[in-house]
Amino acid sequence: MEDIFSKLEQRMGPLGMHADDAHGYFTFPKLEGPIAPRMMFRGSEKLTWSLNNYLGLANHPEVLKADAEAAQNFGMAYPMGARMMSGNSNYHEQLENDLADFIGKPEVMLLNYGYQGVLSAIDALVDRHDIIVYDAESHACIIDGVRLHMGKRFVYNHNDIESLEKQLQRATRLAEANGGGILVITEGVFGMSGSQGKLKEVAALKAKYNFRLFVDDAHGFGTMGATGAGTGEEQNCMDEIDVYFSTFAKSMAGIGAFIGSRPQVIKFLRYNMRSQIYAKSLPMPMVIGSIKRLELIKTQPELKANLWKVVNALQNGLREAGFNIGNTTTPVTPVLLNGTIPEATHLTKDLRENFNLFCSIVVYPVVPKGVIMLRLIPTAVHTLEDVEYTIKSFKSIKHKLDSGEYRKEKIAEFA
Ligand SMILES: Cc1ncc(COP(=O)(O)O)c(C=O)c1O
Numbered sequence: 001m002e003d004i005f006s007k008l009e010q011r012m013g014p015l016g017m018h019a020d021d022a023h024g025y026f027t028f029p030k031l032e033g034p035i036a037p038r039m040m041f042r043g044s045e046k047l048t049w050s051l052n053n054y055l056g057l058a059n060h061p062e063v064l065k066a067d068a069e070a071a072q073n074f075g076m077a078y079p080m081g082a083r084m085m086s087g088n089s090n091y092h093e094q095l096e097n098d099l100a101d102f103i104g105k106p107e108v109m110l111l112n113y114g115y116q117g118v119l120s121a122i123d124a125l126v127d128r129h130d131i132i133v134y135d136a137e138s139h140a141c142i143i144d145g146v147r148l149h150m151g152k153r154f155v156y157n158h159n160d161i162e163s164l165e166k167q168l169q170r171a172t173r174l175a176e177a178n179g180g181g182i183l184v185i186t187e188g189v190f191g192m193s194g195s196q197g198k199l200k201e202v203a204a205l206k207a208k209y210n211f212r213l214f215v216d217d218a219h220g221f222g223t224m225g226a227t228g229a230g231t232g233e234e235q236n237c238m239d240e241i242d243v244y245f246s247t248f249a250k251s252m253a254g255i256g257a258f259i260g261s262r263p264q265v266i267k268f269l270r271y272n273m274r275s276q277i278y279a280k281s282l283p284m285p286m287v288i289g290s291i292k293r294l295e296l297i298k299t300q301p302e303l304k305a306n307l308w309k310v311v312n313a314l315q316n317g318l319r320e321a322g323f324n325i326g327n328t329t330t331p332v333t334p335v336l337l338n339g340t341i342p343e344a345t346h347l348t349k350d351l352r353e354n355f356n357l358f359c360s361i362v363v364y365p366v367v368p369k370g371v372i373m374l375r376l377i378p379t380a381v382h383t384l385e386d387v388e389y390t391i392k393s394f395k396s397i398k399h400k401l402d403s404g405e406y407r408k409e410k411i412a413e414f415a
Pocket residue numbers: 113114115116118139141187191216218219247248249255256257
């Protein structure tokens with residue numbers, strides 16, 4: 001027999017195995033100061049490309065004012081309790097109505113957190129007779145929702161409509177035999193690669209197969225579509241999305257999330273989603289602050305226009321300089337390089353210490369072995385000078401990588 005703790009302490013997991021060498025620098029870094037393109041890291045200022053503050057709302061004066069006033073008027077405690085029992089308010093309902101209006105869904109329900117909201121929504125939407133068909137590169141919260149499901153689940157190759165159709169054929173046969181239904185789950189924007197889910201093509205399969213479509217649009221809300229209403233708007237298929245989810249953690253620069261659908265489904269979720277029935281509702285500053293953020297998204301289209309100006313300059317510039325940025329068609333900008341994990345750490349340290357550039361570094365097992373992904377998140381508050389400096393710096397580090405300067409046995413040390 002094994003002791004649980006000694007087992008954990010020995011194994012640590014694929015990311016945890018680097019903890020001793022990486023903690024505080026490559027993992028769990030502390031970015032300090034107001035949220036902006038320039039923030040402090042270990043005592044010096046860095047040009048930062050790793051915050052999902054797409055529209056620059058985190059430090060917008062009207063947002064700061066709304067958050068502060070709400071905190072002063074209500075504190076962080078109100079309302080106490082779960083929505084169903086004692087945690088409802090007019091503000092919660094107003095935010096739901098404003099969101100429904102914006103995304104063009106009849107009803108919206110607030111969620112405390114995106115991650116637990118998605119997994120709990122999936123858990124509530126299907127029973128053991130139903131079948132889930134989901135994209136292979138789905139976010140961890142979708143995977144965990146699928147794990148909770150007691151019935152069958154079929155995974156289709158990432159964004160591969162032929163593979164989806166095959167799985168829908170299998171699912172249809174099974175559903176017909178068992179008397180269940182089918183829920184297809186995908187994302188509006190895949191947060192690592194920046195590619196869009198092929199929502200329109202997925203939705204078109206409804207003409208041949210009977211299923212409901214759930215879309216996690218965490219990175220698409222606020223950034224995609226003519227008004228920022230998300231990837232459904234961008235692809236002109238919002239009406240075909242049966243359950244639309246997004247979080248406040250990215251474009252809205254807050255915390256919390258929401259889900260939109262037709263009234264009876266939202267009513268069902270309000271009374272059946274365990275993570276909401278048995279957990280405290282969003283505190284008032286989050287709710288009132290989100291009402292303000294949404295108002296700014298609606299009334300200041302220049303925020304999204306600025307974001308895309310920076311996105312286009314960054315992505316075009318990187319492509320012209322010969323970088324592989326994959327298939328992104330959204331603000332998420334992966335820069336794909338080849339190298340080992342030690343090389344990735346030496347390169348990142350060079351970027352941070354000598355170029356004063358801070359971006360997220362992604363290595364195996366999140367990307368395949370031998371791939372180093374530097375993930376850049378442009379925002380509305382970056383400038384074209386920031387873009388120019390970054391591309392110039394990236395050219396230098398790529399040259400060093402290709403000429404073997406970062407080739408080391410061990411991962412980079414930091415004091
Ligand atoms: C695709 C996707 N879904 C869900 C979430 C979870 O949202 P939250 O941070 O609000 O829990 C994230 C956030 O990282 C995400 O990228």
